[in-house]
Amino acid sequence: xxxxxxxxxxxxxxxxxxxxxxxxxxxxxxxxxxxxxxxxxxxxxxxxxxxxxxxxxxxxxxxxxxxxxxxxxxxxxxxxxxxxxxxxxxxxxxxxxxxxxxxxxxxxxxxxxxxxxxxxxxxxxxxxxxxxxxxxxxxxxxxxxxxxxxxxxxxxxxxxxxxxxxxxxxxxxxxxxxxxxxxxxxxxxxxxxxxxxxxxxxxxxxxxxxxxxxxxxxxxxxxxxxxxxxxxxxxxxxxxxxxxxxxxxxxxxxxxxxxxxxxxxxxxxxxxxxxxxxxxxxxxxxxxxxxxxxxxxxxxxxxxxxxxxxxxxxxxxxxxxxxxxxxxxxxxxxxxxxxxxxxxxxxxxxxxxxxxxxxxxxxxxxxxxxxxxxxxxxxxxxxxxxxxxxxxxxxxxxxxxxxxxxxxxxxxxxxxxxxxxxxxxxxxxxxxxxxxxxxxxxxxxxxxxxxxxxxxxxxxxxxxxxxxxxxxxxxxxxxxxxxxxxxxxxxxxxx
Numbered sequence: 308x309x310x311x312x313x314x315x316x317x318x319x320x321x322x323x324x325x326x327x328x329x330x331x332x333x334x335x336x337x338x339x340x341x342x343x344x345x346x347x348x349x350x351x352x353x354x355x356x357x358x359x360x361x362x363x364x365x366x367x368x369x370x371x372x373x374x375x376x377x378x379x380x381x382x383x384x385x386x387x388x389x390x391x392x393x394x395x396x397x398x399x400x401x402x403x404x405x406x407x408x409x410x411x412x413x414x415x416x417x418x419x420x421x422x423x424x425x426x427x428x429x430x431x432x433x434x435x436x437x438x439x440x441x442x443x444x445x446x447x448x449x450x451x452x453x454x455x456x457x458x459x460x461x462x463x464x465x466x467x468x469x470x471x472x473x474x475x476x477x478x479x480x481x482x483x484x485x486x487x488x489x490x491x492x493x494x495x496x497x498x499x500x501x502x503x504x505x506x507x508x509x510x511x512x513x514x515x516x517x518x519x520x521x522x523x524x525x526x527x528x529x530x531x532x533x534x535x536x537x538x539x540x541x542x543x544x545x546x547x548x549x550x551x552x553x554x555x556x557x558x559x560x561x562x563x564x565x566x567x568x569x570x571x572x573x574x575x576x577x578x579x580x581x582x583x584x585x586x587x588x589x590x591x592x593x594x595x596x597x598x599x600x601x602x603x604x605x606x607x608x609x610x611x612x613x614x615x616x617x618x619x620x621x622x623x624x625x626x627x628x629x630x631x632x633x634x635x636x637x638x639x640x641x642x643x644x645x646x647x648x649x650x651x652x653x654x655x656x657x658x659x660x661x662x663x664x665x666x667x668x669x670x671x672x673x674x675x676x677x678x679x680x681x682x683x684x685x686x687x688x689x690x691x692x693x694x695x696x697x698x699x700x701x702x703x704x705x706x707x708x709x710x711x712x713x714x715x716x717x718x719x720x721x722x723x724x725x726x727x728x729x730x731x732x733x734x735x736x737x738x739x740x741x742x743x744x745x746x747x748x749x750x751x752x753x754x755x756x757x758x759x760x761x762x763x764x765x766x767x768x769x770x771x772x773x774x775x776x777x778x779x780x781x782x783x784x785x786x787x788x789x790x791x792x793x794x795x796x797x798x799x800x801x802x
Contacts, residue, residue, distance in 0.1 A: 308319070359525055408434065409443075416446050425463075432466065439470035445480055446697030452484030458491070460484040479513045484610065486520035494520065511542055518548050522555035530555070546578050550587050562600070565591055569604070573611060584660045585613050586622055593626025601626060617643070621653050628661025636661065652678065656688050663696025668705070671696045685720050689726050695792045698731035706731040729759060733766035754786070 314693040317370065330571035367405055408431050415424040428447060431437055444467055448526060451460040460481055467473060471801065478501050485494035494517065501507045521530045528786070544552075549568055556564040569588055572580045584606040594602035609615070620643050631671065636658065643650060655678040675693065678685065690713045697705040710728055725748035732741035741763065759784050767775045 318767055320580075355452060364525070386426055405735060412443075416450050418749075419450060419472065421450050421456060421459075424450060425459065428466075431599050439474045441474065441477065444470075444472055444477055448477065448480040452480070452487045454621075455488055457481075457484040457488050457490060457701055473504065474770055475507050475510055475513065478504075478507050479509070479516065481770065482513060483516045486516055489520075489524070491517065491520040491524055491526070509540075509542075511548075514542065515545075515551075517550050518544075519551050522551050525555065525559060527552075527555050527559065543577060546572070546581055546584065549578060550581075550583050553584065553587045553591065556721055557594070558589070560595060562592070562595075562597070574608075580608070580611070580613065582610075582613055582616050582619065585615065586619050589619070589626070590622050593629075594623060596630060598626065598630060598632070617648050617651065617654075620648060621651075621779065624654060625657040625660070629664070631661070633661075650681070650683075652683050652686055652689065655683065656686070656692060659689060659691045659696070663692045663699065666696065666699035666701070668696060670702040675798050685716065685718065687721060687724055690718055694724075694727045694731055698727070699736050701734075703735040703737065704736075710744075720751060720753060722748070722759065725751075725753055726756075726758050730762050733762050736765070736766070736770075738772075740771075757785075 322402070322799065355357060375684070410422060412427040412431060413644060415427060428443070429514070444463070447463060448460045451463070464477075464481065467477060471625075478497060482494045482497050485497070487492065487626065498509055498513065498517065501509045501513070508689065514533060517533060518530055521533065534544065534742055538630065549572055553565055553568055556562075556568070565588060569584065571583065580738070585605070588591070588604050588608070591603045592604065601623075620639055623639045626632070626635050627639065640650065640654070655674055658673050658674045659678075662668075662674065667766075675685075675689070678689075690709055693709045694706050697703070697709060697762075706728065713724075725744060728744045729741050730750075732744060745755070745759070748759075756767075760779055764776050764779055
């Protein structure tokens with residue numbers, strides 16, 4: 308087995324990793340004089356890629372109930388006050404407790420309570436003092452996009468039309484809401500709609516969002532069509548867009564296109580390559596084991612005048628590590644020292660991951676000890692790699708001790724972390740431990756995914772545990788059904 312000289316031995320001084328406990332309290336609103344469950348009259352219409360023309364401005368019914376701006380009251384969790392006299396003074400001061408309806412709406416948006424935020428917004432639009440604000444619409448659309456509700460964002464545009472707040476930024480935010488939820492095909496008709504609106508013409512930001520979504524979906528032919536539309540409007544792709552497209556061609560192993568784009572960028576006067584171009588290209592070739600091409604383009608970028616950054620060196624280390632080229636990996640790390648570019652947790656994670664894939668527990672532990680000795684904090688990926696490494700080396704008791712150490716250091720855990728642990732248990736055929744961690748991950752709020760169920764079902768299948776396989780399959784179906792019911796409930800609340 309190849310060995311590695313990392314020049315680390317003189318620094319092996321294991322030391323505990325410092326950590327801090329932090330707790331936060333969320334302020335909670337309680338509405339005392341008005342029910343918020345107002346009918347969602349403005350936003351509850353069926354979404355479609357082509358919206359109907361905006362209706363005539365609505366005339367307000369004089370008998371319609373109006374609410375004062377200072378109708379809502381906040382009862383927030385405060386830090387305990389030792390002197391009761393001061394607490395009484397604060398309770399008697401109305402300025403401390405009164406909040407306007409717009410302020411409450413802003414709070415709900417900040418807390419990502421999208422259902423209540425939409426209901427409050429409908430209520431706000433009924434008030435005589437309401438003035439349309441584009442920034443409010445923008446915040447709502449962004450919230451709905453991040454909450455997985457692009458169709459509700461689309462519905463919100465009926466209110467935008469009524470209030471006359473149409474502009475390029477709002478349409479671009481709506482496109483982003485669809486793209487964030489992998490619905491790029493539904494976002495493209497919105498682009499066509501923008502082209503027919505003089506005040507809402509797409510700009511470089513609009514195209515950048517769409518290009519990224521198409522690249523993520525590996526629809527590169529559509530990217531080329533989008534480039535044609537940009538050219539018709541004299542909009543040239545910038546460096547950010549070109550870097551995104553480069554990563555897409557790299558994922559599909561179209562190396563000729565990668566080289567073609569980079570060469571054109573180096574010749575361009577308006578879209579020059581930057582360090583992210585450099586990182587993208589060497590990552591494309593490095594991830595695919597094209598080490599010679601990676602080194603060739605690394606030299607070209609350096610000669611072009613682009614200085615490598617820490618992320619560049621980390622990418623090189625990862626590429627060499629994946630190919631078990633430990634001498635070159637060590638050389639890059641020494642170069643970082645020479646140019647006074649400190650090693651980071653990410654640097655060590657790449658080294659640990661390289662040894663973990665090989666099951667080289669000795670060198671993996673050596674790198675981990677060195678990281679601790681330098682006072683760097685381990686993160687979720689560090690322990691993910693350690694667990695995989697010990698599993699590959701067949702040292703199961705160290706898998707368990709790594710999980711315990713992660714808990715002691717309060718390392719954030721996620722589904723991928725537990726999948727690594729469950730996979731290690733499956734390799735060891737330790738079904739009791741596997742089931743214990745499966746239960747523990749759910750208690751920690753890390754929902755099992757397809758990978759989790761696949762690992763466990765395959766482990767049970769090898770032992771012909773058909774009853775356990777049946778149970779897991781039923782649980783998986785139930786989780787999918789629960790998600791569907793939750794979405795239906797949200798639709799019912801709003802419509």
